[in-house]
Amino acid sequence: HGLYIQLVWAANRLNQGYYGWLAGKLDTIDFSDQTIEHPDPWQNAGTVALGYYFSELEPREVYHHTLGPDGFISTYQDLFGDPWTCQPLIPGSLRQPVMSLPFASGKTWSFTGGPHTGWGQGDPWAALDFAPPSLSGGCELTSEWAVATAPGVIARSEPGLVELDLDRDGDHRTGWVLLYLHLGTQDQIPAGSQVETGAKLGHPSCEGGESTGTHIHIARKYNGEWIPAAGVIPFNLGGWIAEAGSSEYQGHLIRFGEIVTASAVSEEKSLIRASSPTP
Known part of the structure; x- marks a missing residue:
């Protein structure tokens, strides 16, 4: 080691x-x-x-x-x-492509983690966490699905991890890429799969790193650089805009004045429902 x-x-x-x-x-x-x-x-x-x-x-x-x-x-x-x-990694005109919430339309999950580290430790706070409904909490199996937030191709599929490549060139180092962490091995989508918005990618789990409960962790990269979850180019998931809190894992998702607040214990204030994607 x-x-x-x-x-x-x-x-x-x-x-x-x-x-x-x-x-x-x-x-x-x-x-x-x-x-x-x-x-x-x-x-x-x-x-x-x-x-x-x-x-x-x-x-x-x-x-x-x-x-x-x-x-x-x-x-x-x-x-x-x-x-x-090399050209600059991040062009000044960069905007996030249209993305939906990472679970199926009509489902209600919990927003369990506001902006926090995308990978490893420290900066940048590139990731958000979502958890499916649970009766007991902890690391339990679930039949719920994490889904594609946008069309693309699966550039990587490894134990606990999937990377969705939105420019479909199959290279996770270029263009917009969405990382999904803590996907269960069972039913996980294979690399090379072409997907549309809402396609099933795998089940939330505790696999793929440290985790105290079944959930998914999502983060964005552009040309290999992590994009902070809040700030100049915030996460926009079906109109829900990410806002950072005063410390890691705190924060909100805001849409048309409605506020959902991150809660690691899935309090009512953290519940968020996925609506149908905008055509």
């Missing part, structure tokens, strides 16, 4: 640096000698993420060499080519 734990640590540090910079939460890099550095405001998030990562591994003098022209960038170019030929 040593390598796995190290990779998780590295991924979390890069994630925190990248999305912390984008969100304006990270403005200094701390070194082990108690000194700090303020990244240039014009730096891109990827560069700041690397600085944040290497600052926790190396003393300052080695850090500056690593981020210099003969350091990491030289190795990267030898392996992968020039990174500066």
Whole structure:
């Protein structure tokens, strides 16, 4: 498990640096000698993420060499080519495609988690949680279905996880992609399946990571970058707009003045009914 734990640590540090910079939460890099550095405001998030990562591994003098022209960038170019030929990941005009709620029309589920981490730990708060009706709570089997929020193709289908690719190129690294986490293995849709809005993808469960109760976790990516669940391009699910709370998992879904409030214990204020998709 040593390598796995190290990779998780590295991924979390890069994630925190990248999305912390984008969100304006990270403005200094701390070194082990108690000194700090303020990244240039014009730096891109990827560069700041690397600085944040290497600052926790190396003393300052080695850090500056690593981020210099003969350091990491030289190795990267030898392996992968020039990174500066890439276009911006997020165009300024980006808008979310039309999406519905992730459960069947006519069904009532609970909004159990407001904006929270999409993957791993920390930023960005890209995900929302929904749970089907339950008599006893906890990790119980359910016959309810999680469904496609939009047309697309299943780019990935692994234990507990499905990724719905809306541009249908089959590449989960490009365009709009919706992640579904905690889907049960039984009846889970296979990769390569073409789906329309409302298609059955799998049953909510506790599979695919830490979970205290049967539910699904959904999050959006565009060109591989997590899109915060609330903010400039909020989740819009059948007209329900996500709004973040003061801490993770808190928040609301709002539509035409109606407010649904996230509740981990499925209180009445968290109940939300899926209506028919707008043609």
